[in-house]
Amino acid sequence: MRQSPNDLTPGGQQRRAAIIDAAAQLFNEHGYHQTSTAMIAERVGCAKATVYHYFRQKPEILFEIHDQWIEELSAHVADTSDDVPLSEFLRQVFRDILQLMETKSDHVRVFFEYYRELPDELRAVATSKRDHYERVIESRIRTGVDTGALRPQHPRIAAFALFGMCNWSYQWYRPGHELSDREIADELFEIYFAGVRAESPASP
CATH class of the missing domain: 1.10.10.60 (Homeodomain-like)
Incomplete structure (x- = not known):
């Protein structure tokens, strides 16, 4: 650039x-x-x-559209203390992603639709940043499994399930409709957490 x-x-x-x-x-x-x-x-x-x-050139703009989005998400999780209960951490992940669907809807849709149009070098950088963000979430889920806060499960699959629920919403979520981004995020979180939490959590 x-x-x-x-x-x-x-x-x-x-x-x-x-x-x-x-x-x-x-x-x-x-x-x-x-x-x-x-x-x-x-x-x-x-x-x-x-x-x-x-x-x-135009691909550099496409890269920046992604970079701003993933940097904002990464900054949010980096600023979250390890002392925050896992349930609240995961709820905030849902809220962060849905908030970007509200405030940067064009950016989010463009990234998912045209990610593969990035030249190899830029796509490698974008993929690395996205993978780092995903690993942070996966690590917190793994800790939850290890401590008994979450039921026994594969942490990576549980993380991908979270991202699948959040990211697919770009297909149907439109700002300004009946429910706010925060309300939708909380609804999705409750559905997700009901499936991954332990029946009798050892910790919050």
Whole structure:
């Protein structure tokens, strides 16, 4: 990528963010391959050269759409103390993901639909970051199994079940409908936790 966001002025950071948001909207509306750099520039209200000032090519924008999303999720779990009860930790994972469905719905849908369009090098970085986030969740689930808070089960499968419930919701969740993202997250969590928790948990 041409410039790190940290090297930009506040105005430059805002313009770069606007380009990413516009691209996410257009990729979602028209498709990744059907969206040109000129269309992104028009949506932002800038010259095409301005887009190229921040991103050398379109795949870099697609990567940033994913990177912002996974970095935000990773930061949330990294900031959660190990002292937080497992049930509350897992509930918050559901809430974090569903909140992004609410606030960055275009970004989330674009990532799942067009992840494979990333060049190999960028896809490897994106996969590494996503795998790290998943391992953090899996580790907490493994601890829950080991301590008896969760029933005996394969931690990775339990983690994938969690992500399957959360991530598939991008297909049907739409902001502003009857239930809020938090209400949906809590409903999904209750269904999930009823299946993985121990009948008589040894710890909360």
